[in-house]
Amino acid sequence: MTTTTGIPEGHRAIDVELPVNAMLHLWLKAVSPDEPGAVSFYSVNGKFGEVQAVNSEENSFRIYHVFGGGTVTLAYDTAVTSLSVAYWFTPSDVLETGITVIHTNPANEPPDLPAGYHFRPPFGWMNDPNGFGRFGGRPHLFYQHYSHGRIWNNMHWGHAVSSDYLRWRHLPVFLFPSEELTVRPDKRGGAFSGSAIARTDGPGIRVFFTEKIADRIPEQEIQLTATSTDLFSAGAAEVFLPRRPDGEGLTFDFRDPYVFRGPDGLWKMLLGSQSDTGGVVLLYETEDNTAASGWVYVGKLYTETRYETSALECPCLLPMDGDYRDPATRWALIYGLMNGEDKETGRRNLTMIDIGWFDGRSFAKSFGRELDFGTDNYAFQAFVDGNTPVGIGWLGNWADTGPTVDFPSAMTLPRTLVLEGDTLLTPPIGAAESLRARMLDRTRLASGQRIELPNGAAEITFELSEAGGAFRLEFDHPEIRLAIAQHEEGLEILHGYLDRPEEPPGPRYLAKAAGARRLRVFLDYGSLEIFADGGRVAGTKRIAGFEAVRAARLVAEPGVVVNATVWSLRL
Template structure:
């Protein structure tokens, strides 16, 4: 790396090493989710498998628990479950990614292996420069120390179809060529701009591969275009003015010769408040795996008082179920976290029933309900409850409106709000909920991943009781499986 980049990265690493002991045992730290050792974390970047290990880079401000000059934090794992923090990979250091105002840095991007080296493609951002955002490269022979490319920026201006908002390159290889989508906008429409290269350094602009239909945001951040079984999928995180909204997945066909992605059906990837900027990889097992930022812009973040903020979701495998429906499945490796299994079978709930065997703050719960043979129209769970129930997170199933509702009105110090996802009980009237609960998070997988609802919650540490409830009748519970999940950090 250049002398200046080495100095800036070393400065960040020294600071992290000095501060992380103060942070690591604070009350809101998670047990099995990826989080920064100190400071701020947002978008996952450079999610890749390299030399048999998974690498995850991320937007990182090591010096504060708020967004600031963007570095790339870095961690690796052999199983996507147990993570090891590595030194900062990128620090703002050059004219194209640095500035005197705090609004600068190495913005989001992706990673790819070429000739046994690991390449990072990222957006250099400086509000003082024109153009404000350019695309850059850094590379490494060992996957740890990165040298910024002498020819940076490798794309030094936005095309006529884009604008100064020109960021978040996602790169992949297809048919011995490299391709890249970059998020941008023009004329009130979010766009994915398409590039091609034979060497990762010289890029040819091919045009707009996809754009908003007028209802999908006026800026597309963090686009990701990839094959998924017999079709292609495009993921992006839309903005509407200054407001960031829930990421969308669109299914369709990709024509590389015409540089066009034809849009078919689309859906929200996650119905919760805290899911943004997801990125995918294809691993050596052939799985398409996605991870997202488990937070959202302009949120309450009680952990800021402890000098850290932000986390990642559990990794999800993107696939199709036996009925051909797109699903997001928690990766199999998460089962290695399980301990203290408790099972319950065949019982009814009428009113509110306290179930102490399900208590906990880092647990996995898997519940099968028999709606067809029940007469309650609203039922569900209360999690992370205080003894007097003044604090609780509610998950309701509304069978009349066919909605799963996560109610955070009394969930603690974080964002309040009510989040709804549609559902369909399966053909025999059964409904499955699989919940991953951590110290300050809740991820709800509906019907084996047909919908997902992700939220950060900040209850008191002592609020860990669980109730099941049914309104206006009884609900039949077929099975409950509960595991405690061990910490990957202690």
């Protein structure tokens, strides 16, 4: 039996209004290997198209171009077909309008978070930021992505574009795993992290990324490049670095290419790895002005011997206080310590930032520190936007998430990087003030009263009478014991689970001897971010789940708190 429109009885139907020349992206799979899965397309005139998939283990990507506009119905038999994701866009204006998601399922749907302001993917899993930069006049963010669940699996690159680093339009999925890896969700690899530059040989961008296939011999991880002329779809990728350098005693870790202009005008590239002496950052360069080929190994730019780290990940190097061609300009070297542990506090996978001078072939460190004492600001990637270094990180940490954890993730608030003499500041971008929707309080928090928060998105600022003044900012959360305290040891994020009183204490999120005086705290569903003294100290902590912080109370001795203000936030 069929309906009056020709759709078979019992088929699931999804109606969507499409403009002329809409492009549909769908991922579907067969429920069993005995019968292909299929999604059919109907208009008022009946069925006009269909896509199929025979794979019953992993979703297959399909494209369908609908030339005419109007109401279109996607229909499929749930007994034989599973549809994971469907969205549409029009190529002519997708950078301005983004994609429109018309279907997800319970395994990959995004959380519904009213007023939430951190970047999250439109569906599925997300980790490292990639290819962060301004292209075609707009900030672009690529990221590690798996579409079909909220757990890590074979990697794609998701993509979004913005005008202010806060309000993002989701774009079509940009990079896909190799055909070998799209057959089954076996977590063997995919299109791993990398970077992007503006093309020098035409319009668009060139991206660099690591392809990983876990059991490939002799190299599990190799480096690929691809170009995009339209800024939303990638051409065919080509291998430009098929093997690790010889004679360096490196493990199979060989990933996360970060490409940038060096002070000698040549394109440089950093890669993360591990040697028998510690985690390393490798340096390459090329005389090819397109950066497509000709890459030559220069040597180990940096070796990390602290914290018993394995591979260094997501290295990044950028000029901080002047033109990249000026020998006096100081540079920031940023890198993640995979599996590294601070034994004193128990924190793992720290991210470090070192300041020094880069002459094109070597880095001379002046000083350095942890980028974030909360440690949930990982894989931080930055670039110079005009004259301002801007960066963003993954709001997560492999110590408490991973391939088996259902964890719909977020990015941190974007941050600027500022050098004031020999002090490094990493405050949130100035546009963060535009998130302030309504002032909730200017007097009661400072006097020790409880301030109710209307939703999970809030900003709290306060000033102390002297640097290092003792306080405790307590939060009412239904599942987590959560507070920020400053005491004789330093500035600390206090975190624990209300339902696990017998559980051994976890890491101490402590910035020793912080001596903070001015604090700015951002709350969102699932996260807490602190910026002290204009970003001289920064701490980021993921909060499990998406329950909102319900209230805040600031406890201090009389005269310690000079003033305090609370805002509710929204995009």
